[in-house]
Amino acid sequence: MSKLQKILAGIIAVCVVFFGFVVVRIVAAPNDTSVKLAKIPQDKQLGKEAYKEAYPLEYNSFMKNNDTSPSPTGYGGAQAENSHLTEQPEMVENFKGYKFALQYDDDRGHTYAGEDFKNTKRLPGQKGNCITCKSSYMYDVYYKQSGWDYASKPIDEVMAPIEDDQWFGCSTCHDPETMELRVYQQGFIDSMARRGIDVNNASHNDKRAYVCAQCHNEYYFTKEDGRVNHPFDNGLDAESEYEFYQSGQAGAFKQDWIHADSKAPMLKAQHPDFETWATSVHADAGVTCVDCHMPYMRENGQKYTSHWMTNPLKTTEESCLKCHDESAETLKARVQTIGDNTFKLQRIAGKTVAQAHKTIKAAMDAGATDEQLEEPRQLVREAQWYWDWVAAENGMGFHNPDKIMRTLGLSIDKAHQCIEKTNAIMKGSL
Numbered sequence: 001m002s003k004l005q006k007i008l009a010g011i012i013a014v015c016v017v018f019f020g021f022v023v024v025r026i027v028a029a030p031n032d033t034s035v036k037l038a039k040i041p042q043d044k045q046l047g048k049e050a051y052k053e054a055y056p057l058e059y060n061s062f063m064k065n066n067d068t069s070p071s072p073t074g075y076g077g078a079q080a081e082n083s084h085l086t087e088q089p090e091m092v093e094n095f096k097g098y099k100f101a102l103q104y105d106d107d108r109g110h111t112y113a114g115e116d117f118k119n120t121k122r123l124p125g126q127k128g129n130c131i132t133c134k135s136s137y138m139y140d141v142y143y144k145q146s147g148w149d150y151a152s153k154p155i156d157e158v159m160a161p162i163e164d165d166q167w168f169g170c171s172t173c174h175d176p177e178t179m180e181l182r183v184y185q186q187g188f189i190d191s192m193a194r195r196g197i198d199v200n201n202a203s204h205n206d207k208r209a210y211v212c213a214q215c216h217n218e219y220y221f222t223k224e225d226g227r228v229n230h231p232f233d234n235g236l237d238a239e240s241e242y243e244f245y246q247s248g249q250a251g252a253f254k255q256d257w258i259h260a261d262s263k264a265p266m267l268k269a270q271h272p273d274f275e276t277w278a279t280s281v282h283a284d285a286g287v288t289c290v291d292c293h294m295p296y297m298r299e300n301g302q303k304y305t306s307h308w309m310t311n312p313l314k315t316t317e318e319s320c321l322k323c324h325d326e327s328a329e330t331l332k333a334r335v336q337t338i339g340d341n342t343f344k345l346q347r348i349a350g351k352t353v354a355q356a357h358k359t360i361k362a363a364m365d366a367g368a369t370d371e372q373l374e375e376p377r378q379l380v381r382e383a384q385w386y387w388d389w390v391a392a393e394n395g396m397g398f399h400n401p402d403k404i405m406r407t408l409g410l411s412i413d414k415a416h417q418c419i420e421k422t423n424a425i426m427k428g429s430l
Helices: 003-028 056-066 090-094 110-119 137-152 155-159 186-193 204-213 238-247 273-278 289-293 328-365 370-391 401-429
Strands: 296-299 302-305
Touching: 056 110, 056 296, 056 302, 090 328, 090 370, 137 186, 186 204, 204 273, 204 289, 238 370, 238 401, 328 370, 328 401, 370 401
Parallel strands: none
Antiparallel strands: 296 302
């Protein structure tokens, strides 16, 4: 054997040993990605405890939603004392005459869904439809038995049979028989069907969005029977949804309340996270809520979906760096900038809307008639809708910065128009 042949043989031998070692490590290491279907007793399917031993990784991560650590950006967070009314006092004026002026706190983790609802100052006088998304009990028991009948019943009566363990849990997002993702919120199913989308026959990736979207959206309760409905028919942005309410497409529903100062008929926006995300760069790339807020994790070689539904900056490695090649610090700085800019503009919009309400009240006190103030009241209704659409959304701009900034711009513009027209009435007619 020549010297060259000996060298080549040595190189080959080293390669065989090295790659053989790699193969052995891969084969020998536990790397189970399967999830074994467990049979949950039928009388335990609506609770959470029965899933603890069957799906320990998912269950334990879900219980991390009890975490009350501050938000990485300073916006949101799970502290019970985080009040929007304190942080943004203009809200007290903007919601005057409505229950959100009594209490409006940051949303806490899903594990607090029942506790926080039962203890809210806004509870008295509510109906069963208010907890449609708080527990699958609303579907698996009430809806299956008698459709939307529960929606118009007193909230105390509807809540009475729901056990503490049966508030938001595994069956809210999973079929308890098959553990497949499911969309059970019938109002969302019907509203999406009007857009030509059958959510329960959607692709698995789309379902990873719809399972969250069924509750994280704008909704209202129909006057006819109290059911949950969504203003998606004209499009998934604030302008299209406002058109839905203005056009009469909401039927007998016209407003949530009459503002105490301006006497304007007002709309209350409800966390339109789905609509904000739906036309975002992430949505266009097929990235869903779950990819960022519930990323894949590994524990002892077992791959599982984290059920800690949290700020992606708390799981940056798994949530962000799987796709982005920037550093974690760069990504956090970008998110922080979007949040800071959004919050500043949101405050400007909210304060301008509050001034519009006060300006209309001043005109009323000076003798302006309802006929004269009809247009200003419609302008402040629209201005507040755009502001609230952003203020109620949970992403502080990040879910779709362009859409959010445009919506806040519309709010500020409409509020200024309201103020100008109202001042003109006082100067020219009184």
